[in-house]
Amino acid sequence: MNISCPNPDCRVAETGKCVEGFNVEECPHQKSAVAEPESPDQHASSDASGTQERPSDFFVASGNILTIAEATNVLRSGTTRVITIIGPSKSGKTTFGVSLYDAFQNGTFDRWSFGGSLTLPAFEKRCHLARAESGKSSPDTQRTPLSDGLGFLHLAIYSNETRRVNLLISDRSGEFYTAVADSQEDIKKVYEVARADYVLFLLDGEKLASDERHGVKSDLMIVLETFVEGGILGKYHRVGIALTKYDLVLNSGLRERVENDFNRLLESIRKRYASALLEINATKIAARPTNNLVEPRFGVLNVLEDCMRQRACKDFVTPARLQVDRWFHRLSIIDGGAQ
Known part of the structure; x- marks a missing residue:
């Protein structure tokens, strides 16, 4: 020594x-x-440059649903799309997110391949009631309690065209959105809408085929109006209006009436908000059908593709040039010479 x-x-x-x-x-x-x-440990933590990374520089996924801070880390890590799903309780918000995860259980989902997930346990927890192991006689989905606040499910997917893309799927109780529309006190807390690349509003097809049809249409319009008037949904947002549980619509015997109601609602939304939003799309979904009238995850791929598309750029408008009478004033300098 x-x-x-x-x-x-x-x-x-x-x-x-x-x-x-x-x-x-x-x-x-x-x-x-x-x-x-x-x-x-102290010796190993120092490198040649004498720097030492702080604990806050690391993000170790727990597998649980992501907090806002953890979702922000994902946004910083690479190409990311955020899809925010808005709808009342039991309209199919969580079921839609779970259906995206289930789509990769047996391989690729159309052109998309599974690239990983930071929230696998969270997905499995939400899938449990739809699995035979749960012991339930029919598939179900765990509801998101109001007390859970805002969280995000994570999927990494890739294709030959886009390479790897992170997908963050919002998960929040439908009661929260109803409360915001009623009081508007928490409008600034709807962070998932302001940052979203795609905002999907769900219209419950089962209720649209029932005596509650007028109520569900009114509720959707109120929430949409609240978000636009509150300034958290605007001209940079792409919006989708989805008729959910389409398998039940087909089985109700009221398909024509339901689709007419849906189309009239969509026409009203476009007429009122076309200038306020970047685009308004319509789709029909049966994320987990209970009959054989539609294929599993009916319409889910369309929503995924809409979300993954890059935002359209506005056409560039050449500014008007000042017209002057004297030819001398019309000359411009190009590389030191006159034009």
């Missing part, structure tokens, strides 16, 4: 004796040197 001393006159490394007359073991300088030895 090499011995050194901060006293410049000490030659303990050469002679093995303390210049101040102490035994080497009793020298106060040697005691202070060995009192707090450098741990291997």
Whole structure:
């Protein structure tokens, strides 16, 4: 073991004796040197540049649904799309998100391949009631409690055209959106709408085929109006209006009436908000059909493709040039010469 001393006159490394007359073991300088030895962990944490990463620089996924801060880390990590799903309780918000996850259980989903997930346990928890292991006689989906607040499910998917893209799917109780539309007190807390690349409003097809048809249409219009008037939904947002549970619509015997109601609602929305929003799309969905009238995940791929599309750019308009009478004033300088 090499011995050194901060006293410049000490030659303990050469002679093995303390210049101040102490035994080497009793020298106060040697005691202070060995009192707090450098741990291997401390040594390993320092690199050649002398920098050490802080704990806040790391993001270790727990597998649970992502918080706003964790979702922000995903946004910073690479190409990301955020899809926000708006709808009342039991309209199919969570079921839609779970159906995207289920689409990759047996391989690719059309042109898309599974690239990973930071929330696999969260997906599985929401899928459990739809699996045989749950012991339920019919598939169901775990509802999102109001107390859970806002969270995000995560999927990484890729295709030959887009390469790897992160997809963040909002997960929030439908009661929250209803409360916002009623009071507008929490309108600024709807962060998932302001940041969304695609906002999907769900219209419950089962209720549209029932005596509640007028109520569900009115509720959707109120929420949409609240978001637009509140300034969190605007000209940079792409919006989708989805008629959910389309399998039940087909089985109701009222398909024509339901589709007429849906089309009239869509026409009203476009007439009123076409200038306020970037685009308004319409689709029909049966994320987890209960009959054989439609295929599994009917309409889900269309929504995914709409979400993954890049926002359309507005055409550039050449600014008008000032017209002057004198030819001299019309000259412009190009590379030092006159035109």
